[in-house]
Amino acid sequence: MSIIRKLLEPIPLPPMALIRQKFDDTRIDDIRGHVRRELERPGTLDRLKPGQRVAVAVGSRGIQNLALIVKTTLDRIKDAGAIPFIVPCMGSHGGATAEGQVDILKQLGITEATMLVPILASMEVVVIDTLDNGLPVYVDRFAMEADAIVVINRIKPHTAFRGPYESGVMKMIAVGLGKQKGAEAIHQLGFKHMAVNMPNAARILMRKLPIVFGIAIVENAYDQTCLIEALPIERVEERERELLVEAKERIPKLLFGQIDVLVIDWIGKNISGDGMDPNVTGRFPTPYAYGGPDVTKIVALDLTPESKGNAAGIGLSDFTTRRMVDKMSAEATYANGLTSTVCLPCNISTTLENDYYAIKAAVKTCNIFDYTTCRLVRIRDTLHLGDIQISAAMLDEARQHPDIEVLAEPGEWHFDDEGHLPKA
Known part of the structure; x- marks a missing residue:
């Protein structure tokens, strides 16, 4: 077993509940x-x-x-x-x-x-x-x-x-x-x-x-x-x-002010110019923008097919997966940073072999004493924040929020044989 696996295997992943965040749904039908x-x-x-x-x-x-x-x-x-x-x-x-x-x-x-x-x-x-x-x-x-x-x-x-x-x-x-x-x-x-x-x-x-x-x-x-x-x-x-x-x-938002770990299933240029919208994550590529929650660690799991290899935004995460990096086109990604003059989003974050270890790495490094109390949120991407998952430690807060409905009680994580999560 590699030293990385030895470090991460003992780290627990908190049970996750499904919730629904409610926002103003005014829209134009015709x-x-x-x-x-x-x-x-x-x-x-x-x-x-x-x-x-x-x-x-x-x-x-x-x-x-x-x-x-x-x-x-x-x-x-x-x-x-x-x-x-x-x-x-x-x-x-x-x-x-x-x-x-x-x-x-x-x-x-x-x-x-x-x-x-x-x-x-x-x-x-x-x-x-x-x-x-x-x-x-x-x-x-x-x-x-x-x-x-x-x-x-x-x-x-x-x-x-x-x-x-x-x-x-x-x-x-x-x-x-x-x-x-x-x-x-x-x-x-x-x-x-x-x-x-x-x-x-x-x-x-x-x-x-x-x-x-x-x-x-x-x-x-x-x-x-x-x-x-x-x-x-x-x-x-x-x-x-x-x-x-x-x-x-x-704009969609996370209705929690502090999050230890934010897991994002998909990033991509079709989602945000920065792959993941910093207005949602609170993680901005420059000091000239602000807002969003206080998030300690971010995990980006995969790159949308629509991005055609442009992985701009990967550098705003703390951890990512080998699968994401393999899909990345350096040519397309770096052209983005060279034009905007902001290259941080194009940097490759710490890369783990799969979703399982990337998420465990974020929990291990989120600077909390008791890993079982980790405030972890998992979202599909930063455009879709209606139905999301939160860890058990956040349930009491969620139940007290007028714009949150608990849809399912906490359950265990399910990874496939390659250590990846099923994603929408």
Whole structure:
């Protein structure tokens, strides 16, 4: 037996109970109808002219109902007599290649066949201006040549900085439309200055490009669409600031202030830009963002297939598995860190042979005297926090919380012959 196994075998794993966390479940059921009504707002579709070529900027995030929202928008643009096409709007994602970005859109259900419009993907950009600090402001060549531009994105808190504008339409304009070069430029001075540089670049682009309107999306804590607004370009800055406040109130969260060990079944780029959302875990890649619970140790068990080997976020865990590392593409992962200038999420955390030993390692190192009292939480991923598992030591607290329902009493762990857990 190896020294690692000898150290970890005696460590007990606490019995786990199944609970349900309850959040506001307000959502939009008729997505298509809602988008169509939003596009009747003055300052949106009515500004398009027949025959205009319209670039619709679509990003890489796994936004619920994104394909339907995009398709409905494209159809309405056609109804107005304009000629839409899709521009991948995702900075350096997809391995910073046009082919990779088209593939990401395909994973999201967005293809030329499903959308019935061309996808014009290129990493070629144009410098349109510079910020006062000298940073160049880039824009995708195809978007630059369009008669009009529409930008679609979800509004949500960023994972690495705080400001009045974080992830949303403004960021899509400043970073996404700039492709790899634009993302690299905006990140060059680091996240310490992102709250200033990102919106300043977006303002330049909104002033100089024919961006007609944006479509802002907010999701509830169950990863469901709860708000969609079509914003005339002159309203984007003011309204996005308000929507970010609402989005922060609606993000999924762990309803426990202190956790010894957090086990995450899946991390991936389709879940968060950092693989696991730091707003949920409380583990941020920079000192310029904050929030979430106090978690001592984090275990990341596996990488989503949708990530295509991009394991950005693995470095935010304390322990991971050999399976995860074997699925990791260094090329895709490191490109993420080199572009954002934040390489911590791309580091490989302490790697154990399987789930069994990775979880035991976290319990052993979580700095508690009695391992049987470990406050351990297991989640599928940071997007799905409704039904989760908690250790027996947390049950009394859970029963007293008005927004938690205990679904099943504590039971033992079940690993397969290779030491892995069954996962949803």
